[in-house]
Amino acid sequence: MSNSYVGRFAPSPSGPLHFGSLIAAVGSYLQAKANQGTWLVRIEDLDPPREVAGAAANILTTLEAFGLNSDRDVIYQSQRSRAYQDAIAQLSQQGLTYYCHCTRKQIQAQGTFYQGQCKHKQLAADNASLRVTTTTPVNDFIDELHGRIAINQGLAAEDFIIHRKDGLFAYNLAVVVDDIYQGVTQVVRGADLIEPTGRQLYLFAHFGQPAPSFLHLPLVSNADGSKLSKQNHAPGLDNRNAKALLIDAFKFLALPVFSELQDLSIPALLKWGTEHWSVKNLPRQKSIVLSQ
Template identity: 45%
Template sequence: MSSGYRGRFAPSPTGDLHAGSLLAALGSWLYARRAGGRWLVRVEDVDTPRELAGAADRQLAALHAFGLRADEAVVRQSERDALYRDALEDLVDRGQAFPCWCSRADLAPAGGIHRACVRAPDPSRPPAIRLRVADGTRLRFVDDVRGPQVQEVDVEVGDFVLFRADGLWAYQLAVVVDDAAQGVTHVVRGADLLDSTPRQILLQHALGLPTPGYAHLPLVVDEAGRKLSKSLAAMPVDPADPLPALRRAWAALGQSPFDEPGVQYSCEWLERAVAAFDPSKIPAIDAQP
């Protein structure tokens, strides 16, 4: 019987599964299994210009080879346009979202932060749609790994984009709608998304959606401190030999080694890892591969 916990791993198909994405997948899977819950996989493929052909299928095949198998059918954001449109229309109808023709260059003097439109409506080109962030909007939450967090959303982020001028859905809207639609109760992901969380909680409030718990895992960085996915060191993990990569991800999660006598397959290793997993040991600092 499920505990009611519903976690997820939501990769973007911009490349093959590497050490950083494996760490996020393993961490979210361990949280779900430790809680006796369900673990979902969602392909976040709305940013089509950044997508690499075949990457999503290779990522899913690698997860399967590592023994990280979703408990429900895999969801693809590219097939959920109607859900996002309904949410956006609701916000616009209630005056909580508005069209904006400002370009990045227009907003550069303000550090890219939108507080008021500086460009007049231009009927010759489509606008972006932004969430209206009220003055004095401060968002607080407690992260399971990083502790108490606070963000002055109005001055640090401003009115943020929900639908892009190029016709693509913005990450913030899609992820909030999908987490609610899939009943996700806990979001366990990389710390590179920590500063997005206040925006997502604000959007959940605006849409009347529940707010899940959050845990942001350490990133895998190279010797220069760059996120691995941005580094030349972002080599794919080897699905044909999963145990070494799983052990490295386990260590990066701050976990103590456990006995592995007779372990030959990833499913055996994962079973023992669940029993040994201690979330309180996860470091709030990044790790090198």
Template identity: 45%
Template sequence: MHLPSYRGRFAPSPTGPLHFGSLLAAFGSWLIARQAGGKWLVRIEDLDPPREVRGASGEQLRTLERFGLVSDEPVLRQGERDAHYRQALDRLLASGDAFECHCSRSDLAGSGGVHRACVAGARRADPAIRLRVPDGTRIGFDDRVQGAVTQDVARDVGDFVLRRADGPWAYQLAVVVDDAAQGITEVVRGADLLDSTPRQIFLQRRLGLPTPRHAHLPLVLDADGRKLSKSLAAMPVDGNDPLPALRAAWLALGQQQAWPACDSLPMALDAAVRAFESDRIPRTPPTALAALHNAAAIDAA
């Protein structure tokens, strides 16, 4: 099957309604995909049922639709892809790249949680599965926004979990398998996941999968410098009045050209795609509250 040259995605977890930080990631990834003339996909990362809020994924998708951000292909749900993750894990176990680990968190407390060797004699009925990371494993990549990034995966991360001891699949395995399955050519997401990228690249190499390009958008912080999703300022965006929040996201993405003066959402989005300059995306944005305040000032002018 022929795939277009660019395929991007937005992958929210169904732990609550979309807040401004989520909208920034969705809008930024959508703009980059649209300007490249490619596809924009939505994936629901529902790997951790205890954290999932009932009905949240449906509400997230409805909110995205109200903002004019609609997946170009059927939405993929990680909760339905157990067999694909199992197949990848079996390959890694068969090659010796993955192994059972009986270590508990307390066993690894002395090393700051970095696993380099299993604790002798540790046994548990439900071992985790980890990826073996040889000493000296350093991974580097060039990020569209953050620039050159290098990490000593062995020293800073260690042998990382692919399947948790309590059963759920680890994010690192699922995201690698799904990005390959969906033919993603560039991963555009928040900078809170920048640290995860080197281990995902290492895992892609172990599985013989392609490595997409990356663009890690600046985190949206509240006035106290906290990540918005963990802040009291993380109020849901209003899908019934999308233009003010889109204007704020436009500013937080560093765009200097004025937000298109259109009352029609489709016309505003089309104009935004034409005017968007990805090289203006900052590594560090204004706070969410500042961005919203600036957008409100524009509306009042």
């Protein structure tokens, strides 16, 4: 990859960063820096009901404590509504959107995936979600770590929501619009986001923009196999213990860690991590239990 590489870390402010978040942040940072690239931070604050007051500022403070500073200004999705509206207008001009009144319960009653019940009804916008018609499903994609990944065909073919019934923009739309805006060339993120990749690739194509490549890192799991997450009450990172936690993240990402690293400063640790980063050494599992 050339020095035109642009990567990003895009947390949602639904709570403090935890060790699973740190893996995504460190992995994306080291991949960008190892490719002499630019690393960006984007706050994905699209869903006010799920946000925790002060979480966005807390996230940026934590990243700073770990030496993970965005190379450009941080952007906030809550300030990007006009761009998302313009993107929806572009899809609508292609005849790809329609309103849907179906509830999640109604869809589940008719099968696992939405079957296009509202596609030809020409429904009004009131109390409706907006869906995009999937004309050419993306059934697989190439991941830099995992190779070719197949996407569930039912999911791939589903007409998916880009604007929610509650008036909020959907994740799949916003993330694509922002990756285009920021010139992202590779998305490095957790394996829990493999499934939406097909929908995002579909939108890149319909916006007439080149898609980034993808690299999905293994998730950090609890002993019971559940994903380490805010929903599962994962403890927030202790900024006072940043150096040790950074070394733990290096171990998880299969860097050749040794005891003398503890003597390095955080900037020196990140420099060492960049020099020793290797995608080919990353674990191929989609999930790894965090050893205590």
